Amino acid sequence: MEMTTDPETWDHWAGLLEEIDAQGWSILPTLVSPEDCRTLAGLYAERERFRSRIVMARHGFGQGEYSYFDYPLPPLVQDLRESLYPPLAGLASSWNDRLGLAGNFPDTHGRYLDRCHTAGQTRPTPLLLHYEAGDYNCLHQDLYGEHVFPLQVAVLLSVPGEDFTGGEFVITEQRPRMQSRASVVPLGQGDAVVFAVNHRPVQGKRGPYRVKLRHGVSKVRSGQRSILGIIFHDAL
Numbered sequence: 465m466e467m468t469t470d471p472e473t474w475d476h477w478a479g480l481l482e483e484i485d486a487q488g489w490s491i492l493p494t495l496v497s498p499e500d501c502r503t504l505a506g507l508y509a510e511r512e513r514f515r516s517r518i519v520m521a522r523h524g525f526g527q528g529e530y531s532y533f534d535y536p537l538p539p540l541v542q543d544l545r546e547s548l549y550p551p552l553a554g555l556a557s558s559w560n561d562r563l564g565l566a567g568n569f570p571d572t573h574g575r576y577l578d579r580c581h582t583a584g585q586t587r588p589t590p591l592l593l594h595y596e597a598g599d600y601n602c603l604h605q606d607l608y609g610e611h612v613f614p615l616q617v618a619v620l621l622s623v624p625g626e627d628f629t630g631g632e633f634v635i636t637e638q639r640p641r642m643q644s645r646a647s648v649v650p651l652g653q654g655d656a657v658v659f660a661v662n663h664r665p666v667q668g669k670r671g672p673y674r675v676k677l678r679h680g681v682s683k684v685r686s687g688q689r690s691i692l693g694i695i696f697h698d699a700l
Contacts, residue, residue, distance in 0.1 A: 481554075487647070489658060517531040526600045528595040532648075545694055589608060593690065596688050606695050608695075635647045637675055640673060
């Protein structure tokens, strides 16, 4: 399995990073080919590939289910995790600096995982999410321990309008002393959205301040929807 485009050679990363910095998210178009999308979605039935399965209704998370991959990760998932990390690490370090948070992020994902594993965060977090008609995912954040990489990626594996209807990816931004703002992210098959896991800096009159973000999925009206989640920190 191969990515449609190699992230390390993209000449438009600067614009994407600027957009993520400005609004907390951006779209990476056609990151994964249709063939690889179908292959990844088909892995959900192979239970031996996963370390755990979560039925959302049992925990009040929504409806639907998702499964966390076990190590070793599928090659494409491993490649995505390793290749998407470096360009995002610089922005992540910049956010920490502006917010007065300690620590920069290493330049490779392997070195960052070493940091997670030393702290006891050793369980892999990339996951596949599976939705059917009536399913949805409540607004949430994916925080799994002391070490949290500020950005994550979700890749839509299904075809909107053909495989499913509804099921829009939603991001909300909670601004201090203001009403929350919602964004619906338009994704096609193989498109990815990069978004803030927890908070991002916004420049105010008195300096940068934190804006908290949450993400979720609206109700699927028909069909089945599959998505790949790439989280860069491992879990306790």
